[in-house]
Amino acid sequence: MRTGESWVVLVRGADRPGTLTALTGVFSTRGVSFESLTTGAVDGDVGTIAVTFRATPRRQQLLVRTVERLSVIHSVRVRAADDPAVRAAGVVRMPDGVAFAPPAAADVRWSGDASAGQHVLVEGSLADVTTVIAHARAQGAAITATVIVDV
Template sequence: MIEPPPPQRYVAYLRVTDRPGTLTAVAEVVSTRGISIESFATGDFRDGSAVMTLVFATSERLQRLIERTLNRLAVVQRVTVLPAGDPQVLATGVVHPDAELRFTPPADAAVTWSGDTANGQPLLIEGQLLEVERVLAAARADGARRVSSALLPPEFAQHLS
């Protein structure tokens, strides 16, 4: 028997109408296909619209179906879906200082960072999503207990209008 390929992670950026029911409509498109939303955020509110960002994992075939279905929703103005590893998918991460934590990103991490946990400062990390996640995983492995992350609005957000 041939094994199906493992699900790939995707990030969907949607420009949507800011009104009651929008979140439900978008979530329903994903959830009715048996896919869990790993991460969800809103932002860039202007002129009665907002950008929604969803992270989910599925097959390429289902990702295309979800993208087409989202584009058909009356509350959705535009959809861009990218693989999580795409260079345009940027994120930030913060490693909050703990009393004993002395953490700096691995030398081979392709991220920019500032701050010094050894001096009680939070460590701010910025870069491609998968690289930021790798650095945050290393921080957790080193004992960091307070770690957070967020996807940045895409550079192409103006094209989501």
């Protein structure tokens, strides 16, 4: 059972074997599971890893301090997952004949025509994009994906 608040950490680390293993080791040895983990583009010799997880504020601080000390890590930024500054993009592919419309309460931008069989790109805060993705899944979305783009 996962307890605590939901957090997002954006880690920039060396693009070399072992970086991801070192990062995941910090979490696993402290009994914290990922809600999600994505890798981003590599810029020169530095790559980006976005992790979402649940932890108490105290455990989150311990995790971040430990990750910052890893020799392969260049920078670490952490925010509460519901912070509007945490931006995300999502992709939705609805089943044939099912229209796409985000819930009225979700403040997102979107593009694409699901009725024409296109994937729909949804952009906004992580909280709002997550709401839209959950809504689309409940309507039978064939494909969904969420990527954290900044914290």
